[in-house]
Amino acid sequence: MDNLRTKAVAVLVLLNLLLAPAHASETKVALELVLAVDASSSVDEREFDLQVSGHVNAFRDPDIHAAIAAQGPGGIAVTYVEWSSRFEQIQVVEWMQVQDRESALAFADAISRNANQARASGTALGEAVIFSVGLIQSNRFQGARRVIDVSADDRYNAGSSPTYARGVARRAGVQVNGLAVDPTGVLTSYFKKNVIAGPGAFVMQANGYEDFARAFRLKLLRELSSQAPISLLED
Numbered sequence: 001m002d003n004l005r006t007k008a009v010a011v012l013v014l015l016n017l018l019l020a021p022a023h024a025s026e027t028k029v030a031l032e033l034v035l036a037v038d039a040s041s042s043v044d045e046r047e048f049d050l051q052v053s054g055h056v057n058a059f060r061d062p063d064i065h066a067a068i069a070a071q072g073p074g075g076i077a078v079t080y081v082e083w084s085s086r087f088e089q090i091q092v093v094e095w096m097q098v099q100d101r102e103s104a105l106a107f108a109d110a111i112s113r114n115a116n117q118a119r120a121s122g123t124a125l126g127e128a129v130i131f132s133v134g135l136i137q138s139n140r141f142q143g144a145r146r147v148i149d150v151s152a153d154d155r156y157n158a159g160s161s162p163t164y165a166r167g168v169a170r171r172a173g174v175q176v177n178g179l180a181v182d183p184t185g186v187l188t189s190y191f192k193k194n195v196i197a198g199p200g201a202f203v204m205q206a207n208g209y210e211d212f213a214r215a216f217r218l219k220l221l222r223e224l225s226s227q228a229p230i231s232l233l234e235d
Contacts, residue, residue: 025140027097030071031223032143033078034132036150038181040084041121043153047181047209051151052115054213055080058220059108065101067224075099076224077141080111081132085122086159089131092117095139122158125150125195126165133165133172146174147223151216153181153209155190166197178203179219181212 037051058064068075080093093110097103132148148169156162169176175198178191182205191203202222206215 026142027074027077027140029074029077029097029141029143030145031076031078032136032139032141032146033076033223034081034135034148035078036081036083036128036132036148038084038123038150038152038154039082039088039116039120040123040152040154042123047153048116050209050212052111054216056108056112057213058217059098059104059111061217062101064217064220064224065104067221068098068104069100071099071224073099075103077139077143078107079135079139080107080115081128081135082115082117083124083128083131085120086124086127088120088122088124089128090117091135095135095141097141123152123154123156124159125152125156126160126162127158129162129165129176129195130160130168133169133174136174137172146172148174148176149179149219149223150176150195151179151181151212152191153187155187162195166195169197174198175201177201177219177223179206179212179215180204181206181209183207 035055039048075098077095077097079091079095081089082092083089092114096107098107128150129148136146166176176196178195180187180191180203182188185205188203188205196203204215204219206212
């Protein structure tokens with residue numbers, strides 16, 4: 001049953017590729033970015049709030065505003081997702097075009113108002129990536145770069161494997177970067193081996209949830225720090 005479902009998801013992603021609207025009808029942006037946040041049972045309420053505030057504060061940060069403005073007139077397209085178990089992936093904040101301070105603040109406010117919708121037991125890391133690929137394939141934007149940022153504090157234990165999902169992302173031309181909440185470095189190594197995808201893909205390590213905001217801000221700045229392809233920023 002799992003194999004049938006994962007094959008069906010792959011077919012849907014390929015259909016999105018084939019049936020996507022012509023580029024002329026899409027809005028051009030420098031970057032399409034999915035922010036996929038772990039809401040599984042390993043994340044308690046306080047820890048989840050630290051993830052949310054880390055995202056909100058980043059999009060209220062003047063350095064992030066400057067980095068977004070440097071992307072050019074189209075700016076970026078960004079969406080916020082919460083995920084947990086196999087069938088629990090929610091697009092909490094729909095795609096928004098963020099070009100300047102005002103639109104970045106509006107995105108931050110949207111996260112703050114709507115966060116904390118997906119709460120379930122499993123850690124379906126692969127399903128989170130596959131769901132995020134689908135969001136990129138079906139939106140109204142044409143990005144020079146297409147990136148999924150997935151954060152987690154544990155390995156997957158439900159749904160499609162991250163290695164399978166990594167293949168889906170690669171075939172769709174989507175880069176997957178990770179944020180591992182990981183005081184030991186073990187999960188960071190797991191992300192490097194099994195989760196991230198694409199030239200220049202990287203993992204940012206947070207040394208616990210108290211360190212999440214710092215790590216997320218640095219990760220976002222790294223992704224926005226140049227209009228050149230992110231592969232040029234590889235470690």
